[in-house]
Amino acid sequence: MTLMGVMTFLACLVAHIVWWRARRPRSDVRALFLVFLVLPAVVAVGAMLVLPPFQVAGAFLLHVALACAYIQTYPAAQAQSPSLHILMAVGRAPQGLSREELLGAGSGEALVGARVDDLVANRLIVPEGDRYVLAPAARRLVLFFLGFRRVLGLTSKGG
Secondary structure, three states: OHHHHHHHHHHHHHHHHHHHHHOOOOOHHHHHHHHHHHHHHHHHHHHOOOOOHHHHHHHHHHHHHHHHHHHHHHHHHHOOOHHHHHHHHHHHOOOOOOHHHHHHHOOHHHHHHHHHHHHHHOOOEEEEOOEEEEOHHHHHHHHHHHHHHHHHOOOOOOO
16 A cells, blocks of 8 residues: 555656656646646546555555645745855855855846746736736635644744
């Protein structure tokens, strides 16, 4: 059961890598849900016709746990981290960089602009005139995380 769940996850991971290398989808989030949750659910239903249902359900539960963890960490892994950006800039300069050079290396357009493009591509923010507003799905996501932060006793200051 464990092996089947892990193998299913690894198969989805390979499909994800092949798809992204061939042609990156317009919406990463939707494509991740399709590859890691929708298609495996269809396969699991079909597998229940020939394998013991409890065995398939257990493997699918493990797969879903792994898939959800992966989907949750994917945006952070694919985004350009300001800290990593600074480390790479310092690493490319054998003589080191001054504070001013470091601040210049962290271009707001490079770090923030790419995130805005990702949010638009994933339809989480939408242009409205000369501004961006939250899409309905993003509004629900923000409300969920604000509530979650409140439950954890965290303030909204700092993200």
